[in-house]
Structure formats: C-alpha cells, structure tokens
Amino acid sequence: MALLTIRDALNEALREEILRDENVFVMGEEVAEYDGAYKVTRGLWKEFGDKRVIDTPITELGFAAVGVGAAMAGLRPVIEFMTWNFSILAADQIINHAAKMLYMSGGQFKVPIVFRGPNGSAYQVSSQHSQALEAFYANFPGLIVVMPSTAADAKGLLKSAIRDDNPIVFLEQERMYGIKGEVPEDPDFTIPLGVADIKREGKDCTIVARSMTVPLALQAAELIQTEFDVSVEVIDPRTIKPLDIDTIVNSIKKTNRLVIAEESHEFASVGAEITYQVMDHAFDYLDAPVKRISTTETPMPYAKNLEALALPSVEKIVAAVKEVCYL
Amino acid sequence: MEDLILSKVATRQKPAAKTAKVSTNGTGKTQGFTDFVEVEQAKAEYVKRRASQLAAIKKTDKKLLREMLYQMVLGRIFEEKCAEVYRMGKIGGFCHLYIGQEAIGVGSMMALEKTDMVITAYRDHVQAMIKGMTPESVMAELYGKEGGCVGGKGGSMHMFSKELEFYGGHGIVGGQIGVGTGMAYAAKYKNSGQVTLCFFGEAAVNQGIFHESLNMAQLWKLPCIYICENNQYGMGTSQARAMSSRSIAKKAEAFEMANEFVDGMDVMAVRDATLRAIARARKDGSPTLLEIRAYRYMGHSMSDPGNYRTRDEILRYQERDPIVLFKDSLKAAKVLTDKDFEKIDQEAIAAVDKAVAFADESPYPAESELFTDVLA
C-alpha cells in the first residue's frame, strides 16, 4: 500500500496504462507541457513525450471528436476536459457520436474512450464553472458514468475505465484532488465498474453519497454516532451507471432508512433515480420517506456565503438523517 | 510612479528559467517566439508612423486624450491592487488581470458612443470600468459583496451592466463570440444604429464558434466588431503551439470580411483601427475582425506561476509598455506634461483606494439572494 492523493492515484493509473498498452494516449488542454491544469498528468509528457501526451488547442468539440474517431479506428484515448463544464461544448461528440456508435453500427464499432476531468464545484468559481453533470450524461444509454471518492477507487476505476471497451464519463472533483488514501501498489490492481462500496457500516440509516459528498457523509455519520448513538451506513455507488442498486437495497433492508447526498442540482438527479429504484425494489422496507440533499436549484453564485448555502454540507446531511430517523 | 509600477509588475512574474525553453509538441513548434523578431518589427513600424501619429494626437480632443490615459493608468493600478488583495484572501475563485493590454480596451471602447454594446471574456475588470462602471462596483463584485455590479453573484469573470450596455464577462472560452454576434443581430433588426464590440483572446479563435460567428456576421452584414486580443498565450500555451497559422486577422478573409492587424501597445493605433471599423459598421452593417496584438504581463490567472516563459521574454515586451508609449507621445505632442501625469497617477490611486474601502465595507449579499434571478 502507498499513501497517495487522489491526484497522484489518477496519475499512476494513467502512467501504468500508458506503459501497459501502446494504444493508450492522453489528450487535452494543458495536459502535456503544463503538467495539467490541476496536475493530474504531472510528469507524463516528460516521461512519454509528444506521441502519448498531447496538448490541444482550446477546441473541446474538436479534440473530443478526434478521440472518438481514433477510438473507432483502434486506439484507446483518454481525453481530459480541463473541467467538465467545458465538456458541454463537446456534448455532441460524447452523446450523439460516442454513445451511439456501437448501437448504430450494429455492434461493429466499439468506442473505447475515457473522457475525464474535474466535475462539480471548486472554490468560488461561479456559475459557468461549478456544474455537476453526472445526471446529464447518465441519462443517455451507451455511456458508463464513474465517480470515484477515494484515492484507491480513483486509481482502480480509472484503470478499469481505460481497459473497458465502452465510452466512459469519468468524473473527478477538484476539491478532492488533495485527499489522501491507501492505494494498492500492484500494477494490475483494478476495481470493477458497476460495483458499489460500503464506506462505513451501520445498521440504523443508509446514506448513499458519491464523489464530494462521500467525505461529508462520513463526517455526518461520525457526528450522529457520537451525538445520538445512531449508526449510519455510507454507500458509495462509485459507478453511477450502471448503478449497483443491489448493494443499496440490501443496506436498506437492514437500516430501513435512506438519505441521498449529491452535489448536482436536485431536479431529475441521480438521487431521483435512486429514489425510484429503491421504491421499486424496497418500498416495503422503508420506515420513512427518502430524504435527499442536493445543490440548490440555482446556478452557482460567486459570493462565499451564497456558495456555501447552495452546496450540500455536513450540517445539511446530519439534519436529513435526523429527519428520517425521527430524531 | 510609472517606473515603480512597471518594476513591480516585472518582479511579480516568477521566471522559471534564464534561457528560453525550446520545447515542441507534435507540431514541432517552439513555445514562444524566442528571437523577438516581431518585437523589433513592431518597434520599427511604430517609429515609421510616429510623425503621423503625433499629428493625429494634436487633432484629437485634449480632454479625451487625458481621459484615455487616465483609464489606462486606472486599469493598471486597479489590477495591481487586485493582485494584492487576492493574495490577502479578499478575492476568491479565478482572477484574470488585464495588465499589459490596457491600450486595447481603452483605444477601442473609447471610440464608441455610449449606446454601443460591448461583450467580453473573463478578463473583464478594466473593460467594465472603461464602459463606465465605477471602480467601487467592480471591486465590490470581486469581493463577492452586495455593492458589486451584480450583487456578488458573478465575481471576477462576470461583470455586467445593462444600463451601460456592458453585456458581460463570460467564462466559457469563445462563448461570447456567438452572443456578441446575436447582439449585433438585434441592433440590425431594430435598426438601432448600435455597433457591438466583441472581445476574445487568440486562443478562443480555435473554437468553432469563432468561425461560425464570422460567417453569419458577414453573410447577414451584422454590425459587429470582433476584437481578438492577441496576448500570445492561452493559459500556458503559446499561439504557436495551438494554431496552425500566425495571422488571425487573415482568417477573416475566408469570410470576405474586413480585417486589420493592429499594434496593441499603441493606443492611438487601436483607436484609429476601431474608428474605421465603426464607420464601416454604421454605414451598412459591415462587420470587421481586428487582431490586436499585445502581451499578457502577468500569469493567466492569479494561480498561474507562469513557468512556461522566460523573464527575458516578458521584459522584451514590457519595453513597449502601452502606458509609457502613450505618455511619451502625449508629451511629445505637448498635450500633457509630467505634472499632469503625476496628477493622473494620484487620481487613479485615490479611486482604487476608495474602491477597496467601499468593497471592504459592503455587506455580503443577503441569503435570500441565492434564489433570486433564476428565472425572469
């Protein structure tokens, strides 16, 4: 085991996969000479050179398309969006092209591509730079959507994503790049896509959290444990689509209560989907209505106090758990 | 005073290497233009047009010239102050400074009528002030305070004023090029006589929307003046590493659009080129592309250490500082004196100090503001 930041864990995954498969390359804005806007690709250009690590012009639609075409023709591109906000310019390639190719070619053309970068809010970067887009991409068949919350998950899932033959939307979080965790050193360590992880065991209430809300949920769970002696289970689906609903349902069968914490806006969110699936599979096991904490239905404001108000927080999650536990 | 400011700027930039790093990507292009041929060319051309320029200055309204210099100095000092208070944690998020590019905003925008429209990217503090916003409302916006031009909701990248026809700072590279085209469409539709100045960086030219917009503007004769502020870098990437050709002005020719290449260190040259573009736009709605070349003195934003260029390169461009050049011309044309310059500096410093005091005292926005303005 090595103690790594999420940033370095992602970096190791990229490095190992570049070494492992000559068809893997990394492309995006400032990924090469600048070492990445958020330093996820640090050192890779120096080590592997222009062929494997490529700086692009600011032309998201263009380089996403180059990635899709290259993937159809046999390569395994990893396309970095400096942030996922800018992927919206490339949404045509991700949604209209990558996601549809296998189906409309009758299974002939696979698109083994990973689109990755930071998703969600950062630090006061305002309306156009703070969006969590997992629900948007998860709505389209043909895409796999991944959201790691720990260093080990980041590494293991990114390696699986690069080896997978499908287009993958791999959503990181800028606020989390510096979080450290133990990571296995075996270069063949991977984590399968589509499998949830129980981040904390508990018996009284389940919180389903992902990405940035996982550490918040874990903190909330500790607070509730000490203050109310209520034991909270925290589940991280890790892959949003396909969703490991079984792990969530099994937890609810034990706890009978569910809180969902997410960074995206609430309307038509992944939380809404989970709520439906839980109703479908575990309605009789629920002892309280499902409660959801999301970012407010507002664009992200710049002002510090308003930004804090808009985002999910430990306090908001604690309040939700208290509500479903009738505390 | 001016020397002081310049040296402050120069020492802020952390140079990584003493010699120019020659690195290539797949294109085999080097990062910067390490031979500085273009700097020498710009100098030579400036000397050539000096006589006619002095004549032009003598014919220009003295009050306007003074105001132009004041806006340039104000912009410089305002941005220096932003860097200072950013480091104190008073400003959050991204913060992109305009230092080195003042002649572009001042030369072009001060050729407009008040009713003309302006739209720009995230490097917008100084342009907002040139359009008439007070330093107080810009600084308070940077602080995320109620007294800001959008009540603290937008921050550094998103200054707006409907009243002043300032259609905002925008954070998605290239997005405002299309929006500016739409503003010009509305002006033509309403026959309002307004022209639109649409600013963007040279790296934004690589976005599809630049090409889509220019085509529509020329096809439909939209009174839009596209101003490419070529400060030679998009974050850490030089133009040479991101664009297959050097001339941006010439790209307009693919659309049969009028275009000019302009020395962005020469505020009068920027003004003249803009006046010609405005005349075309007012006459029959013809759009223009201006490529105005300057240089970004500071890092891309406050979080950029700027390791991709050398101190030598920065200093070479600073030799042609737009404020120094303009002062020199005003003095040579006997329009203003050293004493006037001193006074202008003092006025600008006082205005910026007042802005900081205002921003400090302004309250944070009320929590209820989070939910307003989502829908009309």
Ligand SMILES: Cc1ncc(C[n+]2csc(CCOP(=O)(O)OP(=O)(O)O)c2C)c(N)n1
């Ligand atoms: C669509 C999009 N892609 C990437 C970014 C990140 N980004 C912000 S500014 C910038 C560089 C833009 O350079 P340029 O257009 O030359 O303007 P300058 O910053 O030099 O004024 C980049 C890559 C963004 N904001 N929007």
Ligand SMILES: [Mg+2]
């Ligand atoms: Mg630029």
